[in-house]
Amino acid sequence: MKALRSGSVDSLAVSAQRSNPRCSRSGAPAAGNLSRSGENGKSSICNLANFPHTAPIQPDGQERRGGRTGVIHRTVRGLFQGFGALALLALVAVPLFVWNLSKGPVSVAFLTPYVEEALSSPGKAYSVQLDDTVLTLDEGNNLDIRAKGVRLIGGKGQVLASIPEIGITLSPKSLVRGVLGLRRIAIVQPVLRLTRGTDGKLDLDFASVGDSASEDTTAQEAQQNLIDTLMEELTTPPDPGRAFGVLSNIRIVEADLTLIDRLNNTVWHAPKVDLALVRGREGISGKGSAELAFETGTARVDLGLLYNLSMRQLAVDFGFEKLAPAHLARLMPEMRPLTAIDLPLAGAVRTEIDIQTGIVGRIDFDMAGGVGRLVLPEPFAEEIPVTALKLKGAILDGGSRTNLEELSLNIDGPVLTLGGIVDRKDGEMLVQGEANAKDVPTDRLKFLWPEALANDARTWIVENLSQGKAKDVTARFAFKMDKEGQVALTALSGGGDVEGVKVNYLSPMPQAENVAAYMSFTPNSFHLDIKDGFVFGLKTRGGRLDFTRLDQPD
Numbered sequence: 001m002k003a004l005r006s007g008s009v010d011s012l013a014v015s016a017q018r019s020n021p022r023c024s025r026s027g028a029p030a031a032g033n034l035s036r037s038g039e040n041g042k043s044s045i046c047n048l049a050n051f052p053h054t055a056p057i058q059p060d061g062q063e064r065r066g067g068r069t070g071v072i073h074r075t076v077r078g079l080f081q082g083f084g085a086l087a088l089l090a091l092v093a094v095p096l097f098v099w100n101l102s103k104g105p106v107s108v109a110f111l112t113p114y115v116e117e118a119l120s121s122p123g124k125a126y127s128v129q130l131d132d133t134v135l136t137l138d139e140g141n142n143l144d145i146r147a148k149g150v151r152l153i154g155g156k157g158q159v160l161a162s163i164p165e166i167g168i169t170l171s172p173k174s175l176v177r178g179v180l181g182l183r184r185i186a187i188v189q190p191v192l193r194l195t196r197g198t199d200g201k202l203d204l205d206f207a208s209v210g211d212s213a214s215e216d217t218t219a220q221e222a223q224q225n226l227i228d229t230l231m232e233e234l235t236t237p238p239d240p241g242r243a244f245g246v247l248s249n250i251r252i253v254e255a256d257l258t259l260i261d262r263l264n265n266t267v268w269h270a271p272k273v274d275l276a277l278v279r280g281r282e283g284i285s286g287k288g289s290a291e292l293a294f295e296t297g298t299a300r301v302d303l304g305l306l307y308n309l310s311m312r313q314l315a316v317d318f319g320f321e322k323l324a325p326a327h328l329a330r331l332m333p334e335m336r337p338l339t340a341i342d343l344p345l346a347g348a349v350r351t352e353i354d355i356q357t358g359i360v361g362r363i364d365f366d367m368a369g370g371v372g373r374l375v376l377p378e379p380f381a382e383e384i385p386v387t388a389l390k391l392k393g394a395i396l397d398g399g400s401r402t403n404l405e406e407l408s409l410n411i412d413g414p415v416l417t418l419g420g421i422v423d424r425k426d427g428e429m430l431v432q433g434e435a436n437a438k439d440v441p442t443d444r445l446k447f448l449w450p451e452a453l454a455n456d457a458r459t460w461i462v463e464n465l466s467q468g469k470a471k472d473v474t475a476r477f478a479f480k481m482d483k484e485g486q487v488a489l490t491a492l493s494g495g496g497d498v499e500g501v502k503v504n505y506l507s508p509m510p511q512a513e514n515v516a517a518y519m520s521f522t523p524n525s526f527h528l529d530i531k532d533g534f535v536f537g538l539k540t541r542g543g544r545l546d547f548t549r550l551d552q553p554d
Contacts, residue, residue, distance in 0.1 A: 105134035105146060115147050115168065118180045118243040126160060127153045144169065152206065161206035164189045171246040181240055185230070186251040192273070196261045200358030207258075234279045235309050250277040257290070264333040269293045275303065283309035292327070299323045307355075314353045321346040334363055334399035337422065343372020343389065363395040374409060382450050387412050400424050404433070414440040414469075416448060427483040435477070440470045442501055452487045453477060456550040457521045468500030468515070475521075495520030495527075503528065505545050510536055524550045 112133045119128040131149025150163040167186035174181020193207045230250055239245030255273040259266075275288030286305035291298050304317035318331075323345055325338035332351070347367030353360055369389040376382040388410035394403045402422040409416040420433020440448065446462035473496030479489045498519055503512040505528075515533035519526070530543040 105136040107132055107134050108145075109133060111145070112147075114180050115145070118168075118182060119147070119150070119166070125155075129153055161191070163187060163206065167251075171240060173240040174243075174246055177240055179241060179245075180243055181246045182243055183246050184249040184251070185247065186253055187255070188253045190252065190255050192252075192255050192257045194257060194259045196259070196263050196358065198262050200263055200360075202353070202355075202358055231284075234277060234284050235307075248279045251275070252288070259331075261333075266330055266333070268330055271298075275305075277305070283307040292323075292331075294327050294330075296324075299327060312355045313361075314355055316351055316353065318349040320348070332360070332363065334360060334395050335365070336399070337395075337402050338365075338391070340375050340377060341369070341372070341389065341391065342375050343369045343386070345369040345389075345391070347391075360398065365391065365393060365395075367391045376450065382447075384409065384411065384416075384448060386410060411440075411444075411448075414438065414444070416440070429481045430478075431481070432478045433476075434474065436472070436474045437470050437496075438472055440473075442466055442468050442470060442498065445470065453479065453489055453492070456524050457492070457526055460526055460547060460550055461521070464504040465498070465501055466504075467502045467513075468498060471497040471499050473497070473519070489523055492523045493521070503533075503545070512540075524548070524552075526550065 109132055112130050115133050116128050116130055120126065129151045130147045132147075134146050134148060136144050136146055145168050147166040147168065148164075150166050152160040152163075154160045165188035167184075167188065168182050169184035171181035171183040174183075191207045193205055195203045195205075197203070230244070230247065233244040233247040234250065238248075252273065252275040255270075255275070257270040257273045259268050259270070261267065270290045270292050272291040273288065274290075275286055277284050277286040284305070284307040286303070286307075288303045288305075290301045290303060292301055299320060299322060301323070302319035304319070306315040307313070308315070321344075324343070325335065325341045325345060328345075328349065329336045329339050332349070335349075345367040346369070347365065349363060349365045351360055351363040367389075368391070369386075371387055372385075372389070374384040374386055374389075376384070386409045390406060390408040392405045393407075394405075395401070396403060400423065404418065404420050404422070407418040409418075415438045417436045417438075418433060420431060423430045437445075437448070442465050445465075446458075449458050449462070451458065473494065475492065475494030477489070477494075478491040479487050481487050495518060497517075499516045501515045501517070503515050505512060512530070513534045515528075516531045517533070518529045518531070520529075521527070526547040528545040530540065530545070532539065532541050534540065
């Protein structure tokens with residue numbers, strides 16, 4: 001209290017006394033009271049607690065700081081009010097913006113230079129020019145950036161390829177670093193060319209419409225550079241500091257693809273291809289579909305891809321319906337042995353391709369079909385009508401070996417099953433296999449047993465057995481075919497049950513009828529172990545008929 005000036009206290013006390021009866025005269029001041037002597041020698045006492053509207057007396061400067069605090073409070077309150085207004089504006093503007101996008105793309109041309117720079121080659125092998133950049137909604141109603149009228153420009157200013165549209169999704173992590181990082185890319189309606197060279201290597205590049213078979217190697221190298229860049233980024237560790245460094249997904253939408261197979265001198269066309277590639281821990285996985293064009297129409301193929309980064313192996317799965325084996329052979333010449341099947345098939349084919357060498361590895365196939373025919377090539381020249389077919393096996397060693405696990409033919413009730421191994425070397429073919437016939441009418445055996453195989457045994461059977469059916473008969477065989485197509489049987493054995501058969505065992509003797517027996521055969525012999533039957537109208541139980549040296553003249 002000593003710090004208070006007396007003049008100030010006088011003024012305060014007098015003012016208080018005049019305006020407030022709480023000030024009183026007293027002889028001695030109480031604690032917490034201010035006092036001084038009046039004109040009459042008495043003390044004026046005022047208790048400051050009795051003045052609720054009196055501000056505390058503070059040191060110099062503290063009152064000014066309190067004023068600045070009020071200003072700050074008012075400023076913060078204003079900012080929050082501003083943020084609230086902005087939030088309210090966003091609640092109104094965003095739906096309006098999305099509604100506007102739902103009616104069509106919105107141009108954001110100011111982004112075009114940045115998108116061009118992001119898509120251009122870091123090594124200047126090519127640059128990219130755009131007609132426009134727009135905002136739109138994708139299939140999931142997510143915001144998407146679309147580059148319209150994309151052109152790949154070569155070093156001399158020439159247009160290397162044109163792409164109608166590329167959709168991109170940006171990476172927030174890259175944007176924080178100030179980089180226009182591309183997380184997903186969708187290439188819409190490009191014209192692509194897949195070339196298989198004479199060395200077996202595969203090259204994929206862009207082309208212009210009507211120029212799918214261009215021989216401009218300089219342009220091809222520049223076009224391929226973009227694809228190489230995209231594929232390389234999918235196989236390298238992510239780096240948000242580069243435009244393609246966070247790329248995790250590539251989509252190809254409605255591409256027009258031409259395959260030029262220089263190794264087998266074939267060309268085929270897929271007018272519509274959709275493919276999605278995704279970065280994984282061990283490499284790249286993908287799935288899609290392709291519509292293939294043939295002389296007889298189109299066929300749809302479902303695709304599955306898996307690229308193993310460490311092994312540099314590309315596994316390819318084809319799923320298809322109503323696709324003829326002859327068409328498959330055009331896609332994969334290693335499957336030419338299946339062209340004997342003349343009917344549409346549904347199923348799957350799986351293979352692996354070495355990316356560095358282009359060598360096609362093992363090809364596994366599993367297919368089924370309906371009504372058609374099996375056309376055996378020369379020298380068999382047999383044609384077998386079928387109502388249903390199943391086919392399963394593998395092609396190995398670049399097509400030099402075929403492992404036929406099962407070829408099942410339903411011939412309007414009876415079923416034929418065939419399995420075996422076919423080896424090809426120096427133009428010659430070695431076949432080892434096993435065939436089985438179930439419920440085949442005996443009179444139809446001559447249409448199912450090729451004349452080139454064991455003609456002596458075949459001749460006797462088809463000429464002397466009639467009626468009834470082969471209940472369950474199996475044959476094991478092996479033969480060679482030389483470059484001229486001449487067949488040499490090297491092994492044949494087999495047998496099985498027959499029933500209800502008529503046997504002309506010795507003309508002009510009466511024939512045995514309604515015979516149930518086990519028959520067996522070799523290239524030049526035939527044996528019949530009779531279980532029961534009728535001869536001369538008499539029932540017989542047991543007996544054996546042996547016919548040997550069928551290769552000798554009678």
